[in-house]
Amino acid sequence: MLFFIQAGACMTDGILTIADRIHNKLDNLTRAERQLAHSILENYPASGLGPLAALAKVANVSVPTVARMVQKLGFKGYPEFQTELREELKATVQNPIAKHDTWAEGAPSGHVLNQFTDAVIDNIRHTLAQIDPDKFDEACAMVADQSKPLYIVGGRVSHTLAEYLFLHTQVLRPNVTHIQSTSNAWPHYLLDVGPNDVFVIFDVRRYENNTLKLAEMAHARGAKIILFTDQWRSPVHQLAEISFSGRIVVPSAWDSVATLMLLVESMIAAVQNVDWDDTKDRMEQLEDMFDQTKLFRKFT
Amino acid sequence: MLFFIQAGACMTDGILTIADRIHNKLDNLTRAERQLAHSILENYPASGLGPLAALAKVANVSVPTVARMVQKLGFKGYPEFQTELREELKATVQNPIAKHDTWAEGAPSGHVLNQFTDAVIDNIRHTLAQIDPDKFDEACAMVADQSKPLYIVGGRVSHTLAEYLFLHTQVLRPNVTHIQSTSNAWPHYLLDVGPNDVFVIFDVRRYENNTLKLAEMAHARGAKIILFTDQWRSPVHQLAEISFSGRIVVPSAWDSVATLMLLVESMIAAVQNVDWDDTKDRMEQLEDMFDQTKLFRKFT
DNA sequence: TTCGTCCTGTTACAAATATAACAGAATTCT
DNA sequence: AGAATTCTGTTATATTTGTAACAGGACGAA
Numbered sequence: 001m002l003f004f005i006q007a008g009a010c011m012t013d014g015i016l017t018i019a020d021r022i023h024n025k026l027d028n029l030t031r032a033e034r035q036l037a038h039s040i041l042e043n044y045p046a047s048g049l050g051p052l053a054a055l056a057k058v059a060n061v062s063v064p065t066v067a068r069m070v071q072k073l074g075f076k077g078y079p080e081f082q083t084e085l086r087e088e089l090k091a092t093v094q095n096p097i098a099k100h101d102t103w104a105e106g107a108p109s110g111h112v113l114n115q116f117t118d119a120v121i122d123n124i125r126h127t128l129a130q131i132d133p134d135k136f137d138e139a140c141a142m143v144a145d146q147s148k149p150l151y152i153v154g155g156r157v158s159h160t161l162a163e164y165l166f167l168h169t170q171v172l173r174p175n176v177t178h179i180q181s182t183s184n185a186w187p188h189y190l191l192d193v194g195p196n197d198v199f200v201i202f203d204v205r206r207y208e209n210n211t212l213k214l215a216e217m218a219h220a221r222g223a224k225i226i227l228f229t230d231q232w233r234s235p236v237h238q239l240a241e242i243s244f245s246g247r248i249v250v251p252s253a254w255d256s257v258a259t260l261m262l263l264v265e266s267m268i269a270a271v272q273n274v275d276w277d278d279t280k281d282r283m284e285q286l287e288d289m290f291d292q293t294k295l296f297r298k299f300t
Numbered sequence: 301m302l303f304f305i306q307a308g309a310c311m312t313d314g315i316l317t318i319a320d321r322i323h324n325k326l327d328n329l330t331r332a333e334r335q336l337a338h339s340i341l342e343n344y345p346a347s348g349l350g351p352l353a354a355l356a357k358v359a360n361v362s363v364p365t366v367a368r369m370v371q372k373l374g375f376k377g378y379p380e381f382q383t384e385l386r387e388e389l390k391a392t393v394q395n396p397i398a399k400h401d402t403w404a405e406g407a408p409s410g411h412v413l414n415q416f417t418d419a420v421i422d423n424i425r426h427t428l429a430q431i432d433p434d435k436f437d438e439a440c441a442m443v444a445d446q447s448k449p450l451y452i453v454g455g456r457v458s459h460t461l462a463e464y465l466f467l468h469t470q471v472l473r474p475n476v477t478h479i480q481s482t483s484n485a486w487p488h489y490l491l492d493v494g495p496n497d498v499f500v501i502f503d504v505r506r507y508e509n510n511t512l513k514l515a516e517m518a519h520a521r522g523a524k525i526i527l528f529t530d531q532w533r534s535p536v537h538q539l540a541e542i543s544f545s546g547r548i549v550v551p552s553a554w555d556s557v558a559t560l561m562l563l564v565e566s567m568i569a570a571v572q573n574v575d576w577d578d579t580k581d582r583m584e585q586l587e588d589m590f591d592q593t594k595l596f597r598k599f600t
Numbered sequence: 601t602t603c604g605t606c607c608t609g610t611t612a613c614a615a616a617t618a619t620a621a622c623a624g625a626a627t628t629c630t
Numbered sequence: 631a632g633a634a635t636t637c638t639g640t641t642a643t644a645t646t647t648g649t650a651a652c653a654g655g656a657c658g659a660a
Contacts, residue, residue, distance in 0.1 A: 160460050
């Protein structure tokens with residue numbers, strides 16, 4: 001067991017905020033208490049200023065758990081805890097500078113974390129603004145359509161996204177195949193491809209020749225292509241029924257797939273809702289199988 | 301004593317803040333009530349969040365005066381007044397990235413894309429707010445340290461993240477190994493692990509037994525562990541030198557790794573800067589090799 | 601001045617809130 | 631696998647906290 005003390009973000013006067021104190025103690029807390037702690041930090045400090053019972057309820061823990069944790073934090077009781085919270089709030093409001101102009105508080109705005117996050121949020125905003133929701137729904141419907149075989153294709157970097165989508169669609173429906181365009185074996189998979197099969201292809205720069213070849217062949221066989229690419233658009237997009245282009249520029253030597261990941265996850269969420277009963281059924285079966293393998297921990 | 305009136309700073313949704321309401325009513329109030337009103341506005345909203353009696357005391361009015369004025373303001377009672385104050389505070393604190401903004405224009409705000417994006421942005425904000433930048437830098441330094449072997453471990457779902465980090469660190473430095481905890485072969489890799497080796501482990505719920513076992517063995521051999529987990533924290537975190545917990549809840553049957561992806565990409569960006577000359581050199585070599593394989597398209 | 605109205609504070613009561621004690625689960629250790 | 635320990639929730643009690651009713655006091659009008 002390792003207990004380290006995080007020399008936390010301090011307030012102006014050098015005294016730790018309650019949020020910091022919670023954070024520091026986090027390792028010494030029990031499950032329910034940790035759950036509670038997160039709930040408090042979730043909308044800090046408002047949550048802590050209500051009645052104890054309300055806090056317990058939103059955190060899904062019992063009333064005494066709150067009382068106990070507050071004492072563990074070094075307060076005499078909940079009221080004292082609240083009093084200090086209010087004091088803190090008072091101090092914060094009177095000194096309304098800074099606060100929240102950076103993402104990672106306590107880091108300068110030039111820190112990688114802040115710069116990078118800024119860029120990604122910006123990417124998300126631009127990407128989403130350009131997406132046609134109807135096309136998106138249409139694509140989701142295609143992916144959800146169990147009557148048509150689904151192929152998911154990724155390249156060197158985009159393999160990550162493809163695999164992630166595959167992992168989930170595999171749970172959602174039968175008849176899904178994951179193809180790595182970097183593998184020499186990919187032509188094998190195309191043998192069975194026919195008209196109306198659905199391809200989800202990921203291709204971000206640098207666009208891969210293999211992926212393009214694969215797309216061409218699939219297209220030639222009448223398959224419908226859904227493409228996830230970047231703002232400059234992979235050449236595959238000429239063959240694609242529907243394309244989504246995400247912004248991927250970040251202050252780094254590489255591009256960011258975080259935005260595309262967001263799209264993929266949204267698509268997964270949408271697909272699972274198309275036929276929720278069926279999805280639920282398949283997920284339960286999977287749970288059962290996992291239970292039998294004892295792969296996961298049963299509790300916490 | 302309070303002198304000026306902030307011309308109705310309204311909330312985003314057009315509803316008046318409580319401060320505004322007090323202000324508007326100010327003329328209809330009696331002496332004691334006005335005295336109280338000023339006291340409330342003095343350090344708003346903290347003062348109103350304490351017990352009624354405390355507020356009465358600092359304002360030098362009697363307890364019932366407070367109760368009466370609160371009712372005059374249109375609240376059923378003091379508790380209701382407090383509840384609304386807290387709601388207001390919550391909204392204010394959460395405001396930095398205006399919530400209401402629909403991301404995918406043209407789609408209703410209830411559309412999956414908007415809902416999901418909202419959640420992810422929210423996750424990012426909360427996650428970043430809780431990260432200690434110093435620990436982050438420290439972790440990056442460990443990953444960048446070429447004198448120590450680096451192992452990257454992922455489970456069933458988190459495999460995606462692990463692989464992505466591996467793909468990039470492999471370019472950045474020698475001596476990186478990717479281990480899938482879902483593979484039975486993982487113990488083989490631990491044979492050579494010694495003190496000071498660095499492990500980056502990904503474990504989000506449902507936490508995997510294999511990953512924990514692997515972490516324990518690595519820890520027993522003296523390796524240093526950097527953990528990426530979710531807000532509930534994988535049990536591995538007890539063994540970890542440094543942990544990062546990302547929020548992963550989204551409106552979906554699954555969790556979202558988008559936030560963790562952001563962290564991973566930030567880390568990659570940071571690591572590449574630790575020794576940029578070296579990084580650049582390795583990247584150029586890689587370019588050359590890619591050129592020779594003709595894997596990528598030369599233009600576009 | 602005297603009456604009446606309105607305001608304000610003191611007291612008493614009711615409701616809620618927090619704490620303490622206990623017992624049942626769960627987890628860890630042997 | 632069983633015992634001990636730790637954690638967690640339920641119940642019961644004490645305290646705080648808010649509200650209602652009452653009575654004294656200030657101010658204005660006649």
